[in-house]
Amino acid sequence: MPVPRPFPPRPFHGWRVVQAAFVLAIFAWGIGFYGVGLYIQTLSASRAWPVAWLSAAVTFHFLVSAGLVALLPDWHRRFGIAAVTRAGALASALGLLGWGWAPHPWLLAPAAALTGVGWALCSGAAINAMLMPWFDRRRPAALAMAYNGASIGGIAMTPFWAWLIAGWGFGAATAVVAALLLAVVWPLAGLVLGRSPAEFGQHADGEAAARPPPAVAPAAARDRAALLRDARFIGLSAAFAIGLFAQMGLVTHLVSLLAPVLGVQGAGFAVSLVTVFALLGRTVTGWLLPQGEKRRLAAAATFVTQVAGSLALLLGGDQAWLLLLGCALFGIGVGNLLSLPPLIVQAEFPPAEVGRVVALMQAINQALYALAPLGFGLMRDVGSTAAAIGLALALQVLAGILVLRRPAP
Structure with a gap:
């Protein structure tokens, strides 16, 4: 009598979550x-709407997101990741239609509010929450792979947007992208992102069994007010908020900074170079990142690399090779400033607090870097490009x- 063979184990679903989060990030x-x-560029050129008003709408978009993202862990617990992600996709789609079809500039405010909601529910903190149940030891690599979708969003979506706008007009372009967003993200949210390891009988990192619980019962997670008094949280959040302010300000003005030397097409290539090196830097860091406190050293090295890149841009003058080198060095940090904060939080805060800490930190960071384009623009107007x-x-x-200063818990 033949011996029945056991069913082969299911493939680890966590990597499918990474793939789905990668697509969501795009x-x-x-x-x-x-x-x-x-x-901004399309509406100012095609409808002659004031750039200042359009820029204010973009700032409103980021500020709305900053006000909501700190609440994301609560919404995930109450409604589930799948429902919240679908709500974010729907808000983004409706907001896109508002951007594309608004007959008057003042109607961009509700459109920006909707895309801000979508950005809050589908970006960095959301992707971290999607991967947390599935990865612990291998979380750096998983986050790096998922966040690489953000870089692909710049490399692939920007020319796709330009092609749609040139061929069909801005309104039709927003309708096409909104439809694609819902057609792709809506089923992914339910079939992949909203599932839990328990449904598959699996454990974090695809290990055969869960790790034994700690000998001491974990303390209850602190609320946001308590975290805002935590010296570790304050220092870590301040470091990345300042770094992201500098990064956002420089990125948004990079084309106009480089165009006098490289030309418009050359400046566009340089921005693509920043994105490519962001992807490479994040991937290498994700696979090689050490454990524990050494993650702060990796963050400090990232800032040093960006300092070198900014210095090359400052001293580049009319030397194209030096400007391109500066873009490459600066780009390495662009990817890591997105993926390193949740990984440092994972190493230094109790597991029950990680989601809340990451969301609150992203809210603070976003509220600050939303003002960066305006701040750097004023610096260029009042001072000079070199001053910016x-x-x-x-x-x-x-x-x-700041990131190297680690106060005692």
């Missing part, structure tokens, strides 16, 4: 981060110093 960043610059780059360099040095 849409989230292609619409809510890289896309907003195209909205020098400001970025000084802020990166300060961020590197």
